[in-house]
Amino acid sequence: MTATAPVPAAVAAPARRRPPDNRLLSVEDLVVRFRTHEGAVHAVNGVSFELERGEALGLVGESGCGKSVTNLAIMRLLPKPAGRIEGGRVVFDGIDLVTLSEADMRDLRGKEIAMIFQDPMTSLNPVLTIEEQMVETIRAHRKASRAEARKRAIELLVMVGIPRPETRLKSYPHQFSGGMRQRVMIAMALALEPKLMIADEPTTALDVTIQAQVLELLRDLAEDRDTSLILITHDLGVVAGMTQRISVMYAGYIVETATTAELFENPSHPYTVGLLHSIPRLDEERAEALLPIEGTPPDQRRAPRGCPFAPRCAWRLEECWTDNPPLAPIDGSGRVITTGPDATHRIACHNPPTAEEAIAGRPLREGFVAAPPPDAVIQELVTRGAEEEPALLDEVVLMGPEGPESTAPSAGGLPIEPDDKP
Ligand SMILES: Nc1ncnc2c1ncn2[C@@H]1O[C@H](COP(=O)(O)OP(=O)(O)OP(=O)(O)O)[C@@H](O)[C@H]1O
Ligand code: SF4
């Protein structure tokens, strides 16, 4: 009797402990820092979210809020050696990705999780034809002859709407338009039939009509194949028709999460309210002009203290400067559903806007004034010096000890000079 040869550790499938429900991904309290010459950048500060099989989640927020870093951490593609996962777990289909070996992770990337980036030129090889790249990708992950892989490549190009695919396979990436290159990228991602696709600003470089076409294509293909999707964008308008749920990020935190319909109907965090007032809504006749959120996101080289949105928030209370609230259900209940159509609407806020205030974009309470920073916070900023924190110091000076001079209808609530109004 011949004994079965033990499977070498390097090729043994990673141990999976599949959750009993439909969950595909659990990100638990993820912390990512970058070590730089100027100190640690607090890029992601304890982010948790979950995703079901076939579910589409939008990750939204201004530039620098940690959307890409969160997803690069999931993919274990953080720039080395500066970027490090310093806490938390990422469990994908029963496997803990944070502790997975590099070899297993490489195998999983592409095969089970695919990422589509903003600029396809960074992911496509400019000196190889589309055929060479697609055939190579397909054959790297599944047993197929060159002819079978070529046939599959043609099917995929048809699926993403590339005309004359046999001819186009011979082209180099630069011979495609931006929209067509993005379609090729989607075809390459689909080639591997991943369980999860992460699309990071996949259409930002494209014009608006092409943007809509590529996004719809991505959504339909994901739906047809029961593929989960994380769509990253700074534009709430983009995720409206594309996702079932949305998580809004600010300064490395999730500050609001809800089903897409609920988030648009009942935005409850001052930052989300600000974002909604800064984008055109097709479903509403808006009398007022669009209002950008005043101020800028915090410098993430500073360790988080208090609510990160406090300097820009018209609803802030004194405690907001020193106490960062956790993400909690808006109805105050303890029961939390993290995925699916019944997902609990949660926010991280001490003083949420009322429904009327969300519509107005500013506090309507009689005599309410956003709390000025307490002396300790001013002192800390002054000590650190205007050079290091010019933006924050400016805001403090602008507000003066009495707080904002006016609460103009922006989520920032900071004074807007009449000339600056759009
Ligand atoms: N290689 C790096 N070194 C140092 N800091 C970094 C690095 N990459 C990202 N960061 C910092 O991490 C934070 C989060 O960045 P991230 O790229 O995730 O933002 P984002 O939400 O994707 O923004 P955008 O919409 O501009 O793509 C930012 O403060 C950024 O400056
Ligand atoms: S009210 Fe306070 S906790 Fe809520 S967003 Fe504003 S500053 Fe942050």
Ligand SMILES: [Mg+2]
């Ligand atoms: Mg990004």
